[in-house]
Amino acid sequence: MTRQPLIASLLHEEHVQTISALQRLEEFLMGQGGKRPPELKRPENREVVGGITAGIAAEVQRHFGFEETYLFPLLAEQGQMGMVGMLAGEHQVILPLASGLARRAEAAINAGAFTETDWAAFHGDGLDLCEREIFHIQKEEMGLLGAIAAFVDNESDERLSALYSQMVAATAE
Amino acid sequence: MDITRDARDRLLPASIPYRFFGLAVICHVGAWGLLACYGDGLPGFIGGPGPILAALHMITLGVGASTACGAAIQLLPVASRVSLRGVGATVGIFLLLVPGLLILFHGMGAAQDLAMEIGAALVIAALGLFAWKIMDLMYRVKDMPVPPDYVWISSFALIGLLSLAGLLVADGKFGFLPRRQDIAAAHGLLAVYGFMGMLAMGFSGILLPMFTLGHPPNAVWNRRAAGLALAGLLLSVAGLLADQRTVFLIGWVLGMVAVMVHLALMRQMMKTAMRKRLGPSFLLVRLSWVMLPLSLALGLAAATGFALDRSAPLFGFILVFGWMLSFLLGVLQRILPFLASMHSGLSGGRPLMPSAFTHEKAAMTHARCHFTALFLVSCGFFFEQGGLVRLGALAGLLGALALLWFALHVWWQSHKALRAAKLVNIS
Numbered sequence: 086m087t088r089q090p091l092i093a094s095l096l097h098e099e100h101v102q103t104i105s106a107l108q109r110l111e112e113f114l115m116g117q118g119g120k121r122p123p124e125l126k127r128p129e130n131r132e133v134v135g136g137i138t139a140g141i142a143a144e145v146q147r148h149f150g151f152e153e154t155y156l157f158p159l160l161a162e163q164g165q166m167g168m169v170g171m172l173a174g175e176h177q178v179i180l181p182l183a184s185g186l187a188r189r190a191e192a193a194i195n196a197g198a199f200t201e202t203d204w205a206a207f208h209g210d211g212l213d214l215c216e217r218e219i220f221h222i223q224k225e226e227m228g229l230l231g232a233i234a235a236f237v238d239n240e241s242d243e244r245l246s247a248l249y250s251q252m253v254a255a256t257a258e
Numbered sequence: 259m260d261i262t263r264d265a266r267d268r269l270l271p272a273s274i275p276y277r278f279f280g281l282a283v284i285c286h287v288g289a290w291g292l293l294a295c296y297g298d299g300l301p302g303f304i305g306g307p308g309p310i311l312a313a314l315h316m317i318t319l320g321v322g323a324s325t326a327c328g329a330a331i332q333l334l335p336v337a338s339r340v341s342l343r344g345v346g347a348t349v350g351i352f353l354l355l356v357p358g359l360l361i362l363f364h365g366m367g368a369a370q371d372l373a374m375e376i377g378a379a380l381v382i383a384a385l386g387l388f389a390w391k392i393m394d395l396m397y398r399v400k401d402m403p404v405p406p407d408y409v410w411i412s413s414f415a416l417i418g419l420l421s422l423a424g425l426l427v428a429d430g431k432f433g434f435l436p437r438r439q440d441i442a443a444a445h446g447l448l449a450v451y452g453f454m455g456m457l458a459m460g461f462s463g464i465l466l467p468m469f470t471l472g473h474p475p476n477a478v479w480n481r482r483a484a485g486l487a488l489a490g491l492l493l494s495v496a497g498l499l500a501d502q503r504t505v506f507l508i509g510w511v512l513g514m515v516a517v518m519v520h521l522a523l524m525r526q527m528m529k530t531a532m533r534k535r536l537g538p539s540f541l542l543v544r545l546s547w548v549m550l551p552l553s554l555a556l557g558l559a560a561a562t563g564f565a566l567d568r569s570a571p572l573f574g575f576i577l578v579f580g581w582m583l584s585f586l587l588g589v590l591q592r593i594l595p596f597l598a599s600m601h602s603g604l605s606g607g608r609p610l611m612p613s614a615f616t617h618e619k620a621a622m623t624h625a626r627c628h629f630t631a632l633f634l635v636s637c638g639f640f641f642e643q644g645g646l647v648r649l650g651a652l653a654g655l656l657g658a659l660a661l662l663w664f665a666l667h668v669w670w671q672s673h674k675a676l677r678a679a680k681l682v683n684i685s
């Protein structure tokens with residue numbers, strides 16, 4: 086608990102960003118309710134419905150990809166199969182949920198409005214995504230970051246941090 | 259390779275922690291129910307057998323120790339990444355605890371010595387076994403997200419308080435103790451500030467940052483708080499046992515400083531909390547943070563003999579019902595749905611989220627009733643009105659029933675989820 090590896094801080098920072106986006110989405114969905122579709126002509130609504138969901142989907146895809154490709158195998162080798170299995174299983178539920186939402190938001194924005202049934206489904210899945218991803222991050226903040234500190238040595242930390250920065254830079258281009 | 263083996267090792271079968279939590283929720287109803295019937299005797303209560311003593315122990319042992327058992331055996335292995343050895347022993351703890359508590363409550367309530375002795379012996383055996391299991395686990399822990407000191411101090415306080423409990427019960431029969439009051443007070447301090455307090459402070463550093471997504475407490479200061487609390491506890495207990503007023507007072511000051519450091523750490527965590535929607539459970543946790551220093555202030559008044567008739571019983575009430583109970587129930591309202599969600603994922607398929615297990619209305623009703631009960635009962639003490647105490651206890655009883663409803667909802671939803679998962683697996 087003395088040394089905080091760089092890769093743990095990098096992942097933590099991204100968790101913080103994702104959570105603030107999720108909370109904005111959650112506030113909006115709760116304020117709007119599931120019955121009345123939002124007015125998509127208003128730019129601030131388009132920003133939350135389209136911009137935020139697209140942002141979350143992209144962030145989640147990259148972040149999960151990094152964890153699954155580089156970090157989880159390393160921790161599994163150290164005997165942390167249980168935690169890794171649980172977190173990867175949650176990724177499998179969250180990722181399609183996030184990308185599905187982004188796709189449906191884009192379609193609705195292109196069409197100019199949500200139909201009432203589409204909005205009800207979008208609203209329910211949106212809140213579900215918020216809770217699932219926040220709960221997932223809570224578990225990672227509690228278990229995963231501690232496991233990194235315990236099982237990732239300095240050398241691997243440097244390698245992982247470099248890989249992570251490359252991935253972030255590649256998606257930013 | 260079985261990738262779920264490891265998770266199963268750490269996540270005990272749901273029935274193990276839940277049976278302790280169920281016991282806690284039921285004892286909670288019992289305690290407020292007893293006070294609603296016999297609360298007239300609460301103003302001016304200074305100890306001795308009767309329904310008040312039984313109600314007090316329904317909270318400290320029935321709610322407090324049971325919740326501590328359920329939470330510690332499930333959460334310590336998760337937090338420390340060390341498995342609990344001999345899970346069967348936890349069944350033994352429960353099987354000793356339930357009859358022990360029933361007999362003890364009956365013995366205390368009806369002032370029957372034999373029942374009190376048998377009940378106490380069973381409860382001491384149960385909690386002694388619990389202390390041993392926890393110490394065995396802590397001995398193997400290499401690193402933890404919070405200082406392990408809290409758990410160690412708590413375990414030693416538990417052994418100390420059980421020894422004094424044995425002494426007090428034996429004294430009831432043979433009458434050999436000089437200054438029985440002071441020994442009873444030391445027993446109470448070790449129980450609530452020591453055993454439960456240290457565990458609560460330790461778990462606060464793990465659970466609350468997780469629920470709020472705030473910064474966990476600074477490790478160095480958290481350790482200092484643990485050290486100060488240990489010194490405070492040792493000196494105040496030694497001061498009581500040896501009848502040394504100055505030693506007790508130094509202990510009190512150290513304890514107060516420890517509490518202040520702890521509260522500052524908690525304030526820092528809440529400031530950095532990313533999660534703003536925290537629900538009724540955090541109303542209770544915040545209430546407990548106000549009650550903790552208040553209990554110390556009242557304890558000082560009682561110890562120095564200031565307005566003793568009022569300060570002594572009010573101290574006990576604010577410490578046990580105000581601080582400990584509020585904290586435990588606030589945390590319990592989060593842990594029950596949290597664990598249910600973890601378990602719903604184990605049987606395969608999409609795990610249900612904690613909100614699916616949370617009955618918001620029941621949680622809110624419980625919180626409202628809890629606040630009302632504390633306020634009315636405290637007023638009852640202050641104005642020495644037994645009727646007001648009973649009215650407050652009635653509000654407490656209503657809240658306890660709401661919490662029971664909340665817990666039944668968690669159980670029923672888990673049951674439904676498990677059945678659905680089984681159907682999916684078969685088809």
Ligand SMILES: [Fe+2]
Pocket residue numbers: 149152172176221225
């Ligand atoms: Fe993840």
Ligand SMILES: [Fe+2]
Pocket residue numbers: 096100148152222225
């Ligand atoms: Fe992550």
